[in-house]
Amino acid sequence: MTYTTVQIAELFPNLMDIKDAALRDKVAAVWSEAITLGCGGPPDGGWTFDELRQVKFTLLAGDIDLMFIEHINSCARQCIAIADVLHSVFSGKIPVNRDVLIAGALLADVGKPLEYDKDPRTGEIVQGRYGQLLRHPFSGVGMCYKHGVPADVMHIVATHSFEGDPPKVQRSIESIIFHHADFIDFDIAKYLGAQAAKR
Numbered sequence: 001m002t003y004t005t006v007q008i009a010e011l012f013p014n015l016m017d018i019k020d021a022a023l024r025d026k027v028a029a030v031w032s033e034a035i036t037l038g039c040g041g042p043p044d045g046g047w048t049f050d051e052l053r054q055v056k057f058t059l060l061a062g063d064i065d066l067m068f069i070e071h072i073n074s075c076a077r078q079c080i081a082i083a084d085v086l087h088s089v090f091s092g093k094i095p096v097n098r099d100v101l102i103a104g105a106l107l108a109d110v111g112k113p114l115e116y117d118k119d120p121r122t123g124e125i126v127q128g129r130y131g132q133l134l135r136h137p138f139s140g141v142g143m144c145y146k147h148g149v150p151a152d153v154m155h156i157v158a159t160h161s162f163e164g165d166p167p168k169v170q171r172s173i174e175s176i177i178f179h180h181a182d183f184i185d186f187d188i189a190k191y192l193g194a195q196a197a198k199r
Contacts, residue, residue: 001046003032008156011049012106014076027103029147030110030140038113039128047113055116056126058186062193064129068112071185076105078181086177094173097152104156107144108178111136111157129184137163143174 005028007014018024018103040047083096115127140157
């Protein structure tokens with residue numbers, strides 16, 4: 001199934017904040033492919049929007065009530081807020097490309113629908129064989145490249161996790177912003193998971 005930009009914006013409202021319509025449509029096309037190809041793809045695989053909304057933000061934090069789609073929307077909104085603060089406080093001296101930042105925030109985890117799988121016995125979300133072989137930054141960049149996403153956006157996807165830690169690569173300003181927003185959520189999720197495990 002192919003989803004339209006408007007349909008993908010139902011999951012990720014900040015998609016519509018990307019001013020460049022061509023980039024907006026490319027971001028939606030990448031997500032459409034990820035949703036369709038996840039869990040082994042057609043004819044029996046793929047995700048529904050409702051299923052994606054039920055996926056935990058991370059499999060690395062235990063039993064927490066923070067969801068994957070919420071996390072992506074959280075990061076996108078944090079990135080927009082950070083860009084606004086930097087522009088306001090530093091009077092525009094820090095160059096931030098908002099379209100690149102928002103697109104990167106929305107695409108950084110686009111590989112996770114391929115990385116995750118549904119256990120056929122329990123229905124539980126687990127890291128599938130694909131995810132064991134290929135982490136989401138790599139599959140995300142691959143799908144982005146296929147759909148003509150610009151290199152500065154793919155840079156965010158490629159470098160947002162430990163793959164982008166110095167000295168391996170120098171993150172762009174947009175990637176720095178996203179990386180910190182992403183790890184705010186991740187570190188909080190780990191904290192909440194550790195607290196839940198003590199109960």
